[in-house]
Each structure stands twice: as C-alpha cells, then as structure tokens.
Amino acid sequence: MNILIIGTGYVGATTAMVFAESGWQVTGLDVDAGKIERLRQGRLHFHEPGLEDLIAKHVSSGRLLFTTDKETAIAGHEVIFICVGTPSQPDGNADLRYIRxxxxxxxxxxxxxxxxxxxxxxxxxxxxxxxxxxEAAQRQPHLFDVASNPEFLREGKAVEDALRPDRIVIGTDNAKAAEQLLTLYQSFQCPRIITTPRTAELIKYASNAFLATKITYMNELARLCDEFEVNVNEVATGMGLDPRIGPSFLQAGLGYGGSCFPKDVLELVMTARKLQVPLRILEEVMEVNRTQFTYLLDKARTRLGDFANKNIAILGLAFKPDTNDIREAPALRIIHELLLEQANVRLFDPVATLPAHASYQAVTVCSLVEEALHNADAVILCTEWPAFGQLDWENLKGHLKQLNFFDGRNMMDARLMRGIGFYYQGIGNDY
Structure with a gap:
C-alpha cells in the first residue's frame, strides 16, 4: 500500500517518516510550497531531535516524496492520513477548518x-x-472508509515514540479498514486496540488531560511543600515508586504548555459543558496551570522589591527542552509580566525564538548565556535544557549584578547553588 500524508507539520512529518522507515512508500502533501521544498531537500521546518536525519534518509532513497499537487496525490493513493492542525478557536472549541x-x-x-x-x-x-x-464533495460516488488513529507523540521525543509506541489505537467500525491499518502497523511490537471511532478520539483527549492533571497536582503540592519545608522532588520520587502512580509527569514547575495539553484539556472541557456534564477537576487543572507561573514571580518580586528597571535574565523560551515550540510556553507569560512591570529582559534559548510581535521588541535576545546574564539582578530558568545544568555557575556568577536564581523547573541543586553564593529558590525544592 502507498500512503499519503496530508499535512507536513510535526505530526505529519513524523508519521511520514515512521511509515517510510517501516518499508512503505509514502508521499507528504501540503499547501505550503516552502515547507515542501525544504522537505524535498531532507530538511525540517521545526526542531525535533533525530527526525531530520531520518527524513533525509528516506528522501534520498526515494521512499519518501513530497508534493503540493492535491489532485495527483489523492488520486494516486489508497490510504490517506489527515495530519493537519486543529488549533483552538477564541471560544475554546477546536478549529476544524483544515480537517474539513x-x-x-x-x-x-x-x-x-x-x-x-x-x-x-x-x-x-x-x-x-x-x-x-x-461524501458531500464527491463529484461521483466512490466507496471509502474513515478511521481514527490518534497519535501519542511527545515533542522532543517524537522519533522514539513513533518507532517504539506504547500502544496503537485504531477506531473503526469496518473490518476491512481495521485489517488495512493492522497491516500498516504489522512490524510494531506493542498492544493494538481496535475500538469505535468515538472511543479512539476520546482516548487521545482523556490521555492528555490525565497527564496534565498529574503535572498540575504536583504543582499545587509543591506550594504545600514550601510551607512545610519539604522537597517536592523527594516526595515525587517516593510517589513514583508506586506502580499505580509511576514516575512520569510528577515534576513540579511553571506549568504545562505546548501545542497539545492546553488545547486538548480545553476542548474536552468545552465538549463536556455543551453536554452539561461539567468536568470540574479539569476546569480546576486549567485554572491552576494558568496561574502557576505567578507563584515563582511572586517569590522573585518579594526578593527584589519590584521589577522596575531590574535586569532579568530568562533562560529558556521553549515550553520544554528539545523543541523550538513556544506555544503556551510559561516563559512567554513571565516575559509579558516582566515587561508590564518595566523590567529589562534579556533572553537566551539554544533553539527557540520569540514571535515577531511588537510587544517583544523590548526583549534583548542573546546568542550566549553570558550575554543574557550580563549585569543581571536575577536569573529565571524557564526551560530545563540539559546544557543549563552543565554550566559552570561558579565562573558565570561574575557576570551578574546580584546572585538571585529562580528555578522554574527545579533543575538545579539548591544546596550547590547556595554553596557558591546564590540566593536560590525553586518551586517546592528549596530544602
């Protein structure tokens, strides 16, 4: 079977790669000629570790093609995956214009x-x-089936998740469609779930909403840990050893962001509201996450007095490491608040860049960590890039005006940072 992928963004490019890697002939279709040209050269238009090399490998072998020609692509493929974006509308509902x-x-x-x-x-x-x-768009009647096959990819870990998935969910009421999809995934060694389309769609939302809830629970718990002078990281370690809980998504910090959790939790809540079945836990999850970044800013404000005319170094812009995705990134909220309070902001991120909005013209984007730290009154770490933990902070402290370090990801060792002279505060891990 030849496979067509409509949409060559994060999900589409990864899906195209994984089927090509499995031995299938794959074509990626997109209306963005610029993206297609880059992909034809084996180059990605976003940052995802390891993916570009595999795209280039299969472009070179001829197993992976890219096109903007809708007519030829759709006519020439029997299996078509829709991998276009579904962003949130202003009212919180998913925008299905690209799906349509x-x-x-x-x-x-x-x-x-x-x-x-x-x-x-x-x-x-x-x-x-x-x-x-x-059916409404057909010029003449042809048989077709529509199935749901949600993705479970983590940004920054997409290659690993795509090649070694923990499960494959197929939603279809048609035996022929199920058989075709099982054939496409025959080389994967993981559980395969065949269910109804609605169930498959809900599995995706329910999974992301549950993970967002785990993160938010730990963020709230970290606030209580501060009151008792208990280290939330140690609490998480003890909790995570229980197999019913597990260690993943128990890291307290500034809150979740990115392209999935915020919009997926919101969409599930909006769907439930329409049916008058309120999901009260998820509504509170959204509210806690919306305000979580202010918890660390309040600590910094208490230490500095106020932010007016203070030099603040922001380390990390992406919502998580190993991606350049800044959608719903907590760092953006922090930067916005600092600018409102007349702070001087200097930013460093090894990959991500600010959007081209006028509101960010007051931010100095630095190409080196040392530039961002220059004459800083405080450092706020917003993304746990591994490189930040490997820096020689003993030598770097000479670049700062004041040795104030606010760790929004609980990445650093509090005792070590204090031992070299920093005033250090994290989120529930200061002890």
Whole structure:
C-alpha cells in the first residue's frame, strides 16, 4: 500500500517518516510550497531531535516524496492520513477548518476506494463529520472508509515514540479498514486496540488531560511543600515508586504548555459543558496551570522589591527542552509580566525564538548565556535544557549584578547553588 500524508507539520512529518522507515512508500502533501521544498531537500521546518536525519534518509532513497499537487496525490493513493492542525478557536472549541478542507479535497479528487485516517487530534464525533464532508464533495460516488488513529507523540521525543509506541489505537467500525491499518502497523511490537471511532478520539483527549492533571497536582503540592519545608522532588520520587502512580509527569514547575495539553484539556472541557456534564477537576487543572507561573514571580518580586528597571535574565523560551515550540510556553507569560512591570529582559534559548510581535521588541535576545546574564539582578530558568545544568555557575556568577536564581523547573541543586553564593529558590525544592 502507498500512503499519503496530508499535512507536513510535526505530526505529519513524523508519521511520514515512521511509515517510510517501516518499508512503505509514502508521499507528504501540503499547501505550503516552502515547507515542501525544504522537505524535498531532507530538511525540517521545526526542531525535533533525530527526525531530520531520518527524513533525509528516506528522501534520498526515494521512499519518501513530497508534493503540493492535491489532485495527483489523492488520486494516486489508497490510504490517506489527515495530519493537519486543529488549533483552538477564541471560544475554546477546536478549529476544524483544515480537517474539513482536507476532507473536501479528498472527496473532490478521489477516483476509487480510499481509506481515510484522521491522525490529527479531533473532537469526539469528528470521524462522522469527515465522512459527511467527503461524501458531500464527491463529484461521483466512490466507496471509502474513515478511521481514527490518534497519535501519542511527545515533542522532543517524537522519533522514539513513533518507532517504539506504547500502544496503537485504531477506531473503526469496518473490518476491512481495521485489517488495512493492522497491516500498516504489522512490524510494531506493542498492544493494538481496535475500538469505535468515538472511543479512539476520546482516548487521545482523556490521555492528555490525565497527564496534565498529574503535572498540575504536583504543582499545587509543591506550594504545600514550601510551607512545610519539604522537597517536592523527594516526595515525587517516593510517589513514583508506586506502580499505580509511576514516575512520569510528577515534576513540579511553571506549568504545562505546548501545542497539545492546553488545547486538548480545553476542548474536552468545552465538549463536556455543551453536554452539561461539567468536568470540574479539569476546569480546576486549567485554572491552576494558568496561574502557576505567578507563584515563582511572586517569590522573585518579594526578593527584589519590584521589577522596575531590574535586569532579568530568562533562560529558556521553549515550553520544554528539545523543541523550538513556544506555544503556551510559561516563559512567554513571565516575559509579558516582566515587561508590564518595566523590567529589562534579556533572553537566551539554544533553539527557540520569540514571535515577531511588537510587544517583544523590548526583549534583548542573546546568542550566549553570558550575554543574557550580563549585569543581571536575577536569573529565571524557564526551560530545563540539559546544557543549563552543565554550566559552570561558579565562573558565570561574575557576570551578574546580584546572585538571585529562580528555578522554574527545579533543575538545579539548591544546596550547590547556595554553596557558591546564590540566593536560590525553586518551586517546592528549596530544602
């Protein structure tokens, strides 16, 4: 089977790579000619460790092609994965315009049976909408099936997750579609779940919402740890040894961000509200996460008196390490607040860059850590890039005006930092 991937962003490019790596012939389709040209050269338009090398490998072998030609691509492939974006609308609901456009393109250009698979994260019931959109766009009737096959990729770990998934979820009511998808995934050694499309769609949302809840629980617990002078990292270690809990997503910090958790939790909450089944825990998760960054800023404000005319070094912009994704990044909220309070902000991130908004013109973007630390009254660490933990802080402290270090990711050793002269505060890990 030849596979078409519609959308060559984070999910689409990774999906194209993993099927090519599994031995299938794959084509990536996108309306963005610039992205397609870069991909044809084996180059990515975003940062994801290891992915570019594998894309280049399969472009070179001819197993992975890229095109902007909708008609030829859709007509020439039997299996089509929809991997386009589903951003949040202002009211919190998922924006399905790109899903609808892809569906209508498939309906318009299909020339025979197609298996259409939604891999984008979509609201419960979208599979049925996709079927209706395809059918309405057909110029002549052709048989087709629509299945749901959600992705479970972590940014920064996408290659590992794609090649060695912990489960494959297939949502379909059609035995032929299930058989085709099982064939595509035949080389993967992991559990395969065959369920209804709605169940598959909900599994994706429920998974992300649960992980966001774990993070938020630890962030709230860290505040209590501060009151009792207990180290939240040690609490997390003790909790994580319980197999019913596990160690993942128990790291307290500034809160979650990125392209998935914020919008997926919001979409699930909005869906529940429409049905008058409020998800009160998730509503509180969103509120705690929205305010979590202020907890560390309040500590810094107490130490400095105020931020007016203070020089603040921000280390890390991306919402997590090993990605350049800044969507919903806590660092952006911190920078915005500092600018409102007339601080002088200097920023360093090894990969991520600020958006080109006028509101960030007052931020000095630095190419070296030393530049960001120059004459700083305080350092606020927002992203746990491994390189930050490997820096020689004994030597670097000479660049600062005041030795104040506020660790938003509990990355540094509090005793070590204090031992070399820093005033150090993290989030529940100062003890």
């Amino acid at each position: 456009q892809a569906s209508e393109d498939i309906g318009h250009w299909m020339n025979g049976y197609k298996l259409v698979v939604t891999k984008s994260t979509v609201p419960i019931g979208t599979q049925e909408q996709v079927k209706a959109w395809i």
